[in-house]
Amino acid sequence: MSEGMHGLGVSPGRTAGPVHAMGSPPVLPSEVPQAGPDEGERATAALAFVSSSLDELAGKLSGPAAEVLATQAMMAADPTLADAVAAKVAEGRPAAWAVTDAIEEQQEQFRALGGYFAERAADLGDLRDRAVAWLLDVPMPGLPRPGVPFVLSADDLSPADTALLDPTVLAIVTRRGGPTSHTAILARSRGLPAVVSCADILDVPDGTPVSVDGTTGVVVRVTPNEAVEVRAAGNADREREAAFTGPGRTKDGQQVPLLLNVGKAADMSDDGEGVGLFRTEFLFLGRTASPSVDEQETAYRELFEAAGDRKVVLRTLDAGADKPLPFLGLADEENPALGIRGLRTARVRPEVLTDQLEAVSRAATATGADVWVMAPMVATAAEAAEFASLVHKAGLRTAGVMIEVPAAALHARQILASVDFVSIGTNDLSQYTMAADRMNGELADLLDPWQPAVLSLVATVAAAGRDLNKPVGICGEAAGDPLLAPVFAGMGITTLSMSAPSVSAVRASLATHTMADCQRLAELALNAADAQTARKAVAGR
The missing domain is CATH 3.20.20.60 (Phosphoenolpyruvate-binding domains)
Incomplete structure (x- = not known):
């Protein structure tokens, strides 16, 4: 095995598999189109879609995942956000740009306040990406689908991303986050090994096998054969525990x-x-x-x-x-x-x-x-x-x-x-x-x-x-x-x-x-x- 990367283990267990990074968020076209007469209605509909879809997802889940998503849905329905977006539309901005501008201004204010509000800035970013994707009619930002069991890497994960993880995700490693971040809490609720604050994880190319120890916080590049051995050892740990x-x-x-x-x-x-x-x-x-x-x-x-x-x-x-x-x-x-x-x-x-x-x-x-x-x-x-x-x-x-x-x-x-x-x-x-x-x-x-x-x-x-x-x-x-x-x-x-x-x-x-x-x-x-x-x-x- 190569020298390991170190983060903070926040959900115990060990496993291994090819790493695949979270998909990129939607990107606004470089040329801003002329605003149409229905931009306000479209922006309102986008935020309503995001709120209702997150609320619907929360209703299908339980535990911390449901609570976190319900809170995020409430943020999307916040009248303060709707007013800020409407103000941008009134300035002549198309719906996707109005949503982006309004949320980015709120993010700056939240980051300046620090603490809880700084963490909510990341949640606002997820709301922005979902609303913009709906407005541009492009795929929602989300999880990679490599077709094989894999280790998910990301800068950080939104509550909705973590709640939507499927059984092919073996473990989570993020560049940011702390022991009480949404990623940590939801990974523990699903029994997935997880490491946060792993500074170099996004430098690892997609498909590279890595081992993840969610107890010690160590992430190591391994050979395919070593990955099989580590995963087998992790499975043996779970059988022993059971x-x-x-x-x-x-x-x-x-x-x-x-x-x-x-x-x-x-x-x-x-x-x-x-x-x-x-x-x-x-x-x-x-x-x-x-x-x-x-x-x-x-x-x-x-x-x-x-x-x-x-x-x-x-x-x-x-x-x-x-x-x-x-x-x-x-x-x-x-x-x-x-x-x-x-x-x-x-x-x-x-x-x-x-x-x-x-x-x-x-x-x-x-x-x-x-x-x-x-x-x-x-x-x-x-x-x-x-x-x-x-x-x-x-x-x-x-x-x-x-x-x-x-x-x-x-x-x-x-x-x-x-x-x-x-x-x-x-x-x-x-x-x-x-x-x-x-x-x-x-x-x-x-x-x-x-x-x-x-x-x-x-x-x-x-x-x-x-x-x-x-x-x-x-x-x-x-x-x-x-x-x-x-x-x-x-x-x-x-x-x-x-x-x-x-x-x-x-x-x-x-x-x-x-x-x-x-x-x-x-x-x-x-x-x-x-x-x-x-x-x-x-x-x-």
């Missing part, structure tokens, strides 16, 4: 329940031991008003019934920052990631939270489900205590909070004194600990969950839970990393929650380590100088 069944546990029998991250009943899998993160945002997306208590109750009952006698940990509405909901009426903020988001939205619209808790309580009572409720973006013990009071007032027994900011991690002991459990969201905890926006692919190395500073905060929370005899789970994307799972177990984390395709690999990893092994691995990771050293130290044992 041989481990039953609940999550270490080799010496220490229980570490493996739970699921879900958005609705369709995301449930028999493989998980319960739900560690029920994201309720999907019910609120694209709404001009908050869903009624009755409507929410129906949705929650469906999920609780699908879970049966398994525990369900429900996260109350996590809005703001990367999940803006217009009906909340939140003011514009210079830095929404540090503003009114998560539990903090109750400061502005307290009835949204109390209505949600009432709906959850009704659904839990009707189904007899074991429902645990937690709030996102909690920073202080006082906030935790106030939320727990609201939960209990609604008639729900078990209240907890998410640990997503360093302040909460450092005061985990005080927070746990007021609640029944905590769950660590490693995505946001990494972002706030490392002062690196989770949507900025240029900072992917800082957002690596193996960063020892982040792991130290996880260990601090786990120690507080152990001392107070209260559960401490992890529901961030890092929970699905089979290499990290023993490290978390060794710290004292009591449950791991992940996308369903990740369960087999994590179960197998835990089952091949004793608790003493896990504790040694945790010590190695915590004492490492940086994320790369931590990963190598654990992988080498």
Whole structure:
């Protein structure tokens, strides 16, 4: 094998095959035609087509893919975008050029704002390409179709591109992106090995065989024979993982329940031991008003019934920052990631939270489900205590909070004194600990969950839970990393929650380590100088 390229492994597994790059977006003709009398109607129809097609696709999917596409469809239908395009048409621009100009201006504004908005600039680019392709009557930008199983390479992937991947795609490698990018999240939900932030991947010619390790982030050019061997080894890994069944546990029998991250009943899998993160945002997306208590109750009952006698940990509405909901009426903020988001939205619209808790309580009572409720973006013990009071007032027994900011991690002991459990969201905890926006692919190395500073905060929370005899789970994307799972177990984390395709690999990893092994691995990771050293130290044992 040749010398490897290095990126950030964001979806575990290894495979190999010929690389083929994403197709180019549509290109406007160099000569601008004379605008016709119906340019405004055509531009409106193009945006409506993009919105409806993405919304239709979202309806056929479940989990993170459905949520991301529904949000993108909402962006295409945004009246602000329609007004901007209409203004360009009024200036005499043909429809395709009007759409391009308006969206590119919005992209510049979003990039200048940074953070969440900078990430949305890429989504706007996908909307532009789809609208322009419709207007020019050319093929939609999309995936290569080489006719053989292949490794997909791209600068980055849009949510729709990732959602449309077919079984011939063996793995994904992108030049940009971070551990919480759409590519990473959707690849994990589909069980595809993926590497992001691989700077040189687009220099590899189409058809060149490469091996991809989504755990270590290494991509290597290989010979055709070596590709066959790597793919066979990856298949053997999956067969070995599938041989481990039953609940999550270490080799010496220490229980570490493996739970699921879900958005609705369709995301449930028999493989998980319960739900560690029920994201309720999907019910609120694209709404001009908050869903009624009755409507929410129906949705929650469906999920609780699908879970049966398994525990369900429900996260109350996590809005703001990367999940803006217009009906909340939140003011514009210079830095929404540090503003009114998560539990903090109750400061502005307290009835949204109390209505949600009432709906959850009704659904839990009707189904007899074991429902645990937690709030996102909690920073202080006082906030935790106030939320727990609201939960209990609604008639729900078990209240907890998410640990997503360093302040909460450092005061985990005080927070746990007021609640029944905590769950660590490693995505946001990494972002706030490392002062690196989770949507900025240029900072992917800082957002690596193996960063020892982040792991130290996880260990601090786990120690507080152990001392107070209260559960401490992890529901961030890092929970699905089979290499990290023993490290978390060794710290004292009591449950791991992940996308369903990740369960087999994590179960197998835990089952091949004793608790003493896990504790040694945790010590190695915590004492490492940086994320790369931590990963190598654990992988080498």
